[in-house]
Amino acid sequence: MPVHPTAIIHPKAKLHGDVEVGPYAIIGEHVEIGEGTCIGPHAVIEGHTRIGRDNHISQFACIGGPPQDKKYTGEPTSVEVGDRNTIREYVTINRGTTQDAGVTRVGDDNWVMAYVHFAHDCQIGSNTIFANACQIAGHVRVGDWAILGATTLVHQFVQIGAHSFTAMGTFLQQDLPPYVMSAGNTAQPYGINSEGLKRRGFSSEAIAALRRAYRTLYRSGLPLEEAKRELEAMSVEFPEVGMLAEFLNRATRGIIR
DSSP, X not given: OOBOTTXXXXXXXXXXXXXXXOTTOEEOTTEEEOTTOEEOTTOEEOSEEXXXXXXXXXXXXXXXXXXXOTTOOOOOOEXXXXXXXXXXXXXXXXXXXXXXXXXXXXXXXXXXOTTOEEOTTOEEOSXXXXXXXXXXXXXXXXXXXXEEOTTOEEOTTOEXXXXXXXXXXXXXXXXBOTTEXXXXXXXXXXXXXXXXXXXXXXXXXXXXXXXXXXXXXXXSOXXXXXHHHHHHHHTTTOHHHHHHHHHHHHOSSOBOO
């Protein structure tokens, strides 16, 4: 049977006919779950939560719980999870708050390992990897293809750029630009994620341009505003550098540097 007889599913929950629900899982009233998704034993999915198709949600995961924010007073905020995500054991994803977008979002094709926490109003892109026990505070934005090493800690409101990388045990209290590798407590930059870019089909010319951009930003001694202008000039020829320049213009907590 797709739904185990010990599972508790609210009669108003909307589940596609082939959704699998394991023993003792609990599905709340305002939950919607798409085709091909599998919910493991003892998982809890509550609140106004919409989950797409072909996701695998492991045992004891908790999705849609109230935010850990003292200002929250029960408003009908939500969680949205896309398609083809793997969400492993004991992952927690809290719903949003009215102080922000009101929704915590997770994109498509993400790999979220055990004990990861996404706090309220996080906006997670697609094709990301979060290794075990990453802890992502409220209002954080994570770009596509970012990889966070085990036990990475991320401060509230930090932005993490696309294709970036953190080593195990990294603490990010400022924004991490696209393509940049980081490590340490607090995080320091350690070059461009060139190996990841090669695997994703970036040309050797684009990677070389990003290395030059990194040196301009981190090794030239230029003030940040002057380094930004240099990157904007480079982006005319290399649009990949343009994404880095755009990120710097919208950084709100300063960048690791």
